[in-house]
């Protein structure tokens with residue numbers, strides 16, 4: 826059921842992918858540069874978690890074990906169109 830992301834579809838979907846190092850002494854998290862990855866691996870290269878993990882290495886501790894990474898895929902809300910109606914509604918509700 827999961828969407829089969831490619832680097833291009835992640836960029837088009839304005840997704841932010843963050844890698845989390847699971848080394849217990851590190852816990853570094855690093856936002857992936859999807860444009861650089863697309864240029865390196867190609868726009869149609871698969872970019873699902875299990876595709877990306879073996880490509881990762883932690884800048885902080887040097888961990889390159891695919892089992893010691895987690896990835897989160899979240900829409901980049903800052904790039905999404907604002908929804909003022911929703912915000913006003915929320916404001917009115919909280920102000921009560």
Ligand SMILES: [Zn+2]
Pocket residue numbers: 846847848851852853883884885886887888
């Ligand atoms: Zn690390």
